[in-house]
Amino acid sequence: MPGVFVLLPSVLAAALWTHVRRELPRECVGALGGWVRGEQVQVRALYPLPNVSPQPEREYLADPGELLRVLRAMQREGLELVALYHSHPHGPAAPSSSDRQLAAYPVPYLIADPRHGHLRAYLLPGGEEVEIRGAE
Template sequence: MPTALHLPRVLENALWAHARRDAPAECVGAIGGHERPDGLYAHALYPLPNIAPDPVRHYLADPGHLLRALRAMQAEGLSLVALYHSHPNGPATPSRTDTQLAAYSVPYLIADLRGGSLLAYLLPDGRAVEIVLGTT
């Protein structure tokens, strides 16, 4: 399991812009990149539509858009290295729903718009394990 995700500042800025643009609803997106021995390296951000019935409290990525993002990653020689979403009213910790619905074994980034923090977690077996998020 990866212990660190390296996120370039330009992608971090794009993630925050997406979160602010979608507020008060939660935003959702995918991050493509590469895995190396010292962690995951992000190279591209793929904002996705949130189709949750209550997007102010939950997120659900549009499956068709997610599939297109995964295909675009593959075409660019990238793989899925993380997923992200926002908590417009905080905190930057996974909710019970976040941990229960985590379907991928990649880090999940949570942007807390109120508190201004961005944290990354692995969500195996319904529990949250924080990992290092490095920005460059």
């Protein structure tokens, strides 16, 4: 996916940051639905998910049943899974070793660092950074 970028509307970026702050000091996790158009990942919907990790302050694990429900909802809405997101409450907005191990989908993974206000995206498990562009 070289050259790929994520087009994230400002209203959804704001919703993502609201979810990040609401879950502090725990890591949040969620899915992003939309479409892929060439090299552009167009985000159209945000789906917060419960973090069921036994250590939610240090890692995330999306509730599998809720993730399945969200994937079905996306399908009904004519969307596809285009990205996943989670937070690192104490930073940085870079993939950890457990993030790389958990990477199960061939989509960008957005990581939010509320301490420094950074939001970055990566293709995992490799770790190539993906540009995030704002959209209205």
